[in-house]
Amino acid sequence: MWQRLWHGVRDYAIITVGVVMSAIAARAFLVPNQVVGGGITGISIMANTLFDVPVGLFILALNVPLFILGWRTLGGLKFALRTIYATTLLAVSIDLLADYLPTITHDPLLYSLYGGLLDGVGVGLVLRAGGTTGGTDIIARILERRIGVAPGRSILFMDVAVLVGAFVLYGPDKTLYALLVAFVVTRTIDATLAAGKGSRQLFIITSQAEVIIREVFSRLGRGVTVIDGKGGYTRRPRTILVVAVARNELGIIKALVTDSDPQAFVIVGEALEILGEGFTHPSVLPNSPVPLASASETLPLAEEDWPPSG
Secondary structure (H helix, E strand, C coil): CHHHHHHHHHHHHHHHHHHHHHHHHHHHHHCCCCCCCCHHHHHHHHHHHHHCCCHHHHHHHHHHHHHHHHHHHCCHHHHHHHHHHHHHHHHHHHHHHCCCCCCCCCCHHHHHHHHHHHHHHHHHHHHHCCCCCCCHHHHHHHHHHHHCCCHHHHHHHHHHHHHHHHHHHHCHHHHHHHHHHHHHHHHHHHHHHHCCCCEEEEEEEECCHHHHHHHHHHHHCCCCEEEEEECCCCCCEEEEEEEEEEHHHHHHHHHHHHHHCCCCEEEEEEECCCECCCCECCCCCCCCECCCCCHHHHCCCCHHHCCCCC
């Protein structure tokens, strides 16, 4: 119970930090310079220019139907509460900061880069904590859950439609800088979501497969997949081991492979995300921990070979 309560408090704290960062980006960089970053916020900035409507209030009004869609599609009451909290806080923060936060710069390159970077980190933190800031974020989460599209990429496509309106209202210069902001935001969102989740996959071609399997399991608790291969030049049978490890475990597995078989041929690749035991479970949100596999489920060794010697 206490652990669940702690996770909830932590997630809301992360959402709060992310929302405040996005609000600062909007108020200090984007809104005063009439830079439409896309989505509901971009529409609200244009409405503010045309009708002098408060940006935060307009954001909140447009998000009401999206709340309903997100609640019915993405996780019920828990998701709805986090999204309502994040969106309301964002709307209130943008309007309240108007009287206290000065415009930091009017240089187009600076407000585009730093506004986009700050907004991207903020939105990424909110998404990592299981919420959204409303608007196109909800649609992005739906697309991610249904067809596996990265949130940053789908948000970029949706922002293009908003930028067409910005072109008509503000002209080409503002629109070009808005495109730069959209690019920075989407890349930063994806980087923030991937931070700390990067894993490595290894293909190990070795003559000491059993020894390496024992060492990987005993020292890392990771499973190993064995593939029977054949050398292209020698035509001799070769054993290929496939192992997925966390980024901070890469040095350990490289050392144990070298110690077990100095002649082993190792290919190391980057895996953006791994679904399954010991990593991220496909049926839960990103970053949800899953227990490591047990010995009977993971280690393909005969009973007499376990435990490893030494």
